[in-house]
Amino acid sequence: MPETAHLRPSGGIVILDFGAQYAQLIARRVRELQVFSLILPCTVSVEEIRALAPAGIILSGGPSSVYDAEAPYCDPAVLRMGLPVLGICYGLQWIAHTLGGEVHPAESREFGPADLEVFDSSALFAGLPTRQKIWMSHGDHVVRLPEGFRQTGKTPKALAAVEDLARRIFAVQFHPEVRHTEHGRDILRNFVFNICGARPNWTRAGFVAETTEAIRERIGGEQAICALSGGVDSAVAATLVHRAIGDRLTNVFVDTGLLRLNEFEETMNLLERRMGLNVIGVRAGERFLGRLRGIDDPEEKRRRIGNEFIEIFAEQARELERRSGHRVGYLVQGTLYPDVIESISVRGPSATIKTHHNVGGLPAVMPFELVEPLRDLFKDEVREVGRELGLPEEMLTKHPFPGPGLAVRVLGEVTEEKLEAVRQADAIVIEEIRRAGLYSALWQAFAVLLPARSVGVMGDARSYGLTIAVRAVTSEDAMTADWARLPADVLGRISARIVNETRSVSRVVYDISSKPPATIEWE
Numbered sequence: 001m002p003e004t005a006h007l008r009p010s011g012g013i014v015i016l017d018f019g020a021q022y023a024q025l026i027a028r029r030v031r032e033l034q035v036f037s038l039i040l041p042c043t044v045s046v047e048e049i050r051a052l053a054p055a056g057i058i059l060s061g062g063p064s065s066v067y068d069a070e071a072p073y074c075d076p077a078v079l080r081m082g083l084p085v086l087g088i089c090y091g092l093q094w095i096a097h098t099l100g101g102e103v104h105p106a107e108s109r110e111f112g113p114a115d116l117e118v119f120d121s122s123a124l125f126a127g128l129p130t131r132q133k134i135w136m137s138h139g140d141h142v143v144r145l146p147e148g149f150r151q152t153g154k155t156p157k158a159l160a161a162v163e164d165l166a167r168r169i170f171a172v173q174f175h176p177e178v179r180h181t182e183h184g185r186d187i188l189r190n191f192v193f194n195i196c197g198a199r200p201n202w203t204r205a206g207f208v209a210e211t212t213e214a215i216r217e218r219i220g221g222e223q224a225i226c227a228l229s230g231g232v233d234s235a236v237a238a239t240l241v242h243r244a245i246g247d248r249l250t251n252v253f254v255d256t257g258l259l260r261l262n263e264f265e266e267t268m269n270l271l272e273r274r275m276g277l278n279v280i281g282v283r284a285g286e287r288f289l290g291r292l293r294g295i296d297d298p299e300e301k302r303r304r305i306g307n308e309f310i311e312i313f314a315e316q317a318r319e320l321e322r323r324s325g326h327r328v329g330y331l332v333q334g335t336l337y338p339d340v341i342e343s344i345s346v347r348g349p350s351a352t353i354k355t356h357h358n359v360g361g362l363p364a365v366m367p368f369e370l371v372e373p374l375r376d377l378f379k380d381e382v383r384e385v386g387r388e389l390g391l392p393e394e395m396l397t398k399h400p401f402p403g404p405g406l407a408v409r410v411l412g413e414v415t416e417e418k419l420e421a422v423r424q425a426d427a428i429v430i431e432e433i434r435r436a437g438l439y440s441a442l443w444q445a446f447a448v449l450l451p452a453r454s455v456g457v458m459g460d461a462r463s464y465g466l467t468i469a470v471r472a473v474t475s476e477d478a479m480t481a482d483w484a485r486l487p488a489d490v491l492g493r494i495s496a497r498i499v500n501e502t503r504s505v506s507r508v509v510y511d512i513s514s515k516p517p518a519t520i521e522w523e
């Protein structure tokens with residue numbers, strides 16, 4: 001059981017996962033209503049659900065058809081627990097199929113906006129207009145309802161909402177969790193508060209107070225250590241633990257030589273002076289560069305950086321134990337809920353492949369107990385908690401930055417000269433994007449140094465300089481991303497400044513690929 005399990009308030013909403021992305025989005029929407037929600041694989045037992053004492057259950061959508069050989073399913077006893085149930089999309093089809101209704105396999109898919117007409121009164125749509133825009137995404141559709149059910153809403157093409165009031169089972173064919181469904185949030189609010197009778201039990205102040213207390217109890221008088229990455233997750237995790245145990249938490253921040261311009265100094269300053277954290281800064285650029293010499297394979301670069309990092313961290317932990325004369329028993333990590341979902345859902349259908357491991361992959365080789373105070377939170381909730389803790393906005397709104405740093409933004413072998421060029425170019429990209437007021441609208445923006453020289457003219461002479469690719473993307477969660485339509489004048493300024501100010505670069509290109517099929521990073 002995760003160590004924060006006992007903090008999970010009862011009276012929340014359990015979401016049974018029939019397919020990853022939908023379940024996460026539903027969980028976020030419920031939490032936006034300040035009600036705790038938890039995603040469980042659809043295969044979970046009724047006893048496990050009951051142990052959490054939820055106020056209601058939501059069955060998520062998912063990409064399957066109930067006729068698929070491997071179609072995900074729950075224990076039908078979930079529908080007999082006496083708790084209100086809301087089925088969404090596949091959830092509706094599974095309920096209909098399981099309770100004796102009839103689902104027809106898809107002849108074509110219905111995807112996109114549709115007009116919902118609510119033609120019978122329903123607690124789910126209480127207080128809402130009888131006609132509203134919704135978002136559909138389904139193949140199969142229900143053609144005959146199980147006994148006890150009645151239809152309350154339809155679109156011109158399909159049945160859209162059904163319910164069995166006696167059993168308190170509600171279901172919709174559309175997706176209330178997506179923003180395109182005009183009153184989606186209100187529909188979920190009706191379900192959560194009016195039908196399930198949940199109360200707001202999930203606020204950031206409450207989270208901070210309870211988590212701090214739980215950490216204090218758990219770590220007691222012992223020592224903990226934390227690896228700061230310069231990013232928001234580890235900073236918030238460390239600040240939370242610092243609140244609980246003060247300077248018995250030691251943080252290690254390593255300058256890998258692969259950080260952005262001035263990032264080491266600025267982060268040290270921010271966390272140490274402004275936040276009062278106890279931070280050991282380790283300058284280790286040369287060690288990393290040495291390990292990377294002659295290596296051009298991206299995965300090998302990642303592996304070497306990871307290993308070097310672990311070595312440095314272990315040295316620091318041993319040194320700390322030697323100096324203090326006390327064992328360090330706990331390792332603080334900024335693991336987030338999406339990572340946890342990825343690892344629990346392998347039992348359910350939403351298994352996804354995790355390709356990236358942050359430099360935080362430490363515990364396997366070290367005798368620490370893990371403290372992961374953010375493992376129940378989504379990224380935006382982490383930012384909220386950070387705000388509650390008084391972390392500066394510049395830290396909270398910082399773009400994500402890969403653990404191996406600029407090493408994966410210098411394609412091929414990493415040298416000091418190339419790092420210098422990409423570091424300068426990166427600083428220009430960020431400065432111009434900030435100046436244009438676009439920073440917070442982007443998921444990430446950065447420069448990549450390509451392993452290609454190209455001909456240019458500088459003054460009267462021909463040059464043969466480096467090539468920089470500028471990358472800027474919008475995204476919700478990095479699983480998919482779109483290239484940002486930056487204004488041409490911003491791109492123009494970025495290009496001119498990079499060529500003028502770095503000297504070694506003679507050509508700048510803009511990356512217009514989306515993910516998929518490209519990835520955000522180039523390596």
Ligand code: XMP
Binds near residue numbers: 400478515522
């Ligand atoms: P990709 O390139 O796969 O990146 O579209 C998705 C997100 O992950 C970040 N990323 C990494 N983060 N270690 C990390 O900690 C890595 O090796 C790594 N590679 C990519 C990337 O910046 C983006 O936010």
